[in-house]
Amino acid sequence: MGVFSALTTAVSGMTAQSYALENISGNIANSRTAGYKRVDTTFADLVPDAALNRQIAGSVAAYSQSTNSIQGDLNPTRIDTNVAINGDGFFVVDQRSSGVGANTQFANKNLYTRRGDFDFDANGYLVNGAGYYLKGLKIDQVTGQLIGTQPDVLRITKEQFPAKATTSIEYRANIPAYPKTNNADSAVAGSELLSSTGFASNPLSTTQGGTGVVVGSDMTSFLSQSIPGGSVTVYDTLGKATSVELRWAKTTNASAGPPPTTDTWNLFVAENTGATGGAVAYRNVNSSITFDATGQMTNPAGGNIALPTMTIGGTTVTGINLTTGGNGLTQNGDVSGQIDARSIRQDGYTAGTLDRVSVSAEGQVIGTFSNGQVVALAQLSVARFNADNSLKRLDGGAFEETIESGPPIIGLGTSQLVGGSVEQSNTDIADEFSKMIVTQQAYSANTKVITTAQEMLTSVFNIIR
Template identity: 45%
Template sequence: MDLFTALQTSVSGLQAQSYAISNISGNIANSQTTGFKRIDTSFVDMMSETTPKREVSGSVLAQSQLTNTIGGNVVSSSVPTNMAINGNGFFTVVQKTGDSNGAATFSGTNVYTRRGDFSQDKDGYLVNGAGGYLTGTNLDPVTGQATSTGLIKLGNSSLPAQATTAITYAANLPATPATTASATSGSDLYNQLPAAVVLTGTGQTGVSVPSTDAGTFVNNSIAGPSLTTYTSTGAPVTLSTRWAKVQDASTTPAQPAVWNLYYASDPSASANATSWQNVGTAFTFDSTGKLTSPATSPVSLGAVTVGDYTYSNLTMNVGAAGLTQYADTSGAVTTNTLSQNGNSAGTLTSVAVGDDGKINGTFSNGSVLALASVGIAQFANPDGLKADSNGNYLQTADSGPALVGLNGSTITGASNEQSNTDIATEFSKMIVTQQAYSANTRVMSTAQTMMSDLLNVIR
């Protein structure tokens, strides 16, 4: 290497350190930018000669080293639609391109970002602080099915009234029920009324216990599930039920334990003053307490009339092991699960983002339902993405195609991911860069002195 090459090499060193200080300054400037990923600098040596035993260090090349896979700290936010990704992945967003005839127009190209400070704009779309509009799947809150893909729009959603059509129920019925009549009748069986109002097998039709016999019925039964159901207009109706054991299990003669379920026909009357309708199904249990009949679920309760409203085909889902008959010292029903699928009309009061990326809405009627699913993309090589302004990244050949879904990552709602820039580290790199830059200037001045000495030889 001659003196002129040394000068050129020192110039490349100055350029490389200038490139490094540029990245450092950008990192420090964006230390408070939401979702920013710092850019480090790596240096590549370039050999001027590679002949064996004559290898000479040459110029240096500075290159950017992305840190897209390194997450920043996650901090809480007061905005419920702010969100941060825990793990790998990027939010899928599009950019607004303008307004046409009073409607916003958007770019058809997806870009990707870690900036999750999303909030609703005037039209109900979710947009982050850099102008990226969040995409994903909009869901029907009633059915949970997808209604559209693309821009997520919340707005002022409303929930229509829905009549109750199904009840989900799981409970243990006591092997020896404690009824009011148990102590005096010497039996825990409901055997005080005509056989016409009880069912012990299949092929029978449930008969109503008249209100005149309601007192006897209540004394020989135990309280079952009681819940609020809804009519087609969203009016609440209280459905009160009672369980009656109508047959004990025995080996001689061989017979299973049988229970009947009844509901109060008049929700406004007391238990002793209303008629009680048999739902028309015999629930049988074997000697181990396992439900043997009905063998399928859900169980049809038929047309259920409560007050002046009739549920045309109400069903009860007890699952594979939802109903059991085990010994219980209390002698009462132990309810494990009780819910129904109806609701009154409601308006959206608040939203929250779940770990699974679902945006859930809370409605004025108490229902919590999914409104949308956030669009998330992952890449085989995230550091191969091309960065642009506004904290966005573009897919490249080096990054590979976008893989849709969280794939093991989670979402934290009401939170923001901070920049992954560490000020102390950047200051340390700044000192080293400044020293390296100064050293390269000394090389230039030394090479210049040596050339001056060489020229002085011929004077």
């Protein structure tokens, strides 16, 4: 029976090599498929049970060997929504089951893929080239916290980002110890100070016995006794913009003797620079701002200055604090005699629409809006497996969880996401052709065994002739 066994063994060898060639063919066919993981072939011998001194080599069986853990090259695409995983892990995706547009229904089943060529469809869903929909968690744009715990299909629409009223102006500047106003004369003591003399309405703060306003008829005198402090655009609750112009005037010097023991300034905000007569042109914040001998601000405590409620160009400005951070506003000598404003920034903005979307290394979907705001919109879900080579392969480069793979572990771990890139196939064409030559030779050798076995059987049959 040895010759017949040789025939059977040779057939199993041909079958195994055919199986290997099929895998090689698939790998070469998918050498340019994004996220594709090649399938290698492993062989196992099949030994029949026999006595120790009668054991034979036996036949062979071929099995698939996955390479899901072997990463392909990352190829930049310059498409912001394309993303690749540098390290372990799979994107969590889903399939459409029915419906179209906003009424699309999904299978609600987690599948996994390394194919990251995601792009927006007409309805704001992120879909890859194989038709799988990206899943993740939405992020609350106000609190920045994740919404929910289970990955869901992400839909990012170009809805308007609401306006935010300005509540704080960060102001960091140095005020000159000697302001060079138009009236300042080094030969005349106190000429650099704001005086109530000659004003129809005393512009000093109410804490210093003044009215706290500058009227239109006093504009020329006021501008000659104060220096500009910069301006900033602020927004109301509807996102309407208006410009807030600041102006500083020194009211007392510490050198005047006790009291006072500190330098004192008044801060004014322009309400209507075109005012005439008794109409209000500038409004005092009504807070005496003082500095000690080292140039550090001593009042108000904490460095926050509340701006007065006023109407500027038809827009009501209210509830805004000028924040200096305690040491952001100083009074030091400056040869220019002018305000050195290092930073004037506010926290409000107008309404905006979504301009572009990108993906950060941590997996956050970042939205850039037309109003300049950059906001995290969603968190991509990335799943890792203890045995990712045991996942079941599906069409389109997707995988399905199995008992052998274990449950998914959600989280990037030590991996990173690379936005604007796509992972390529991990197939090595040169290696596949080398395996093809070996496979062809092995197949041919098995056919030779069959030919030899046939000749031997022919010789046996000829004995009886």
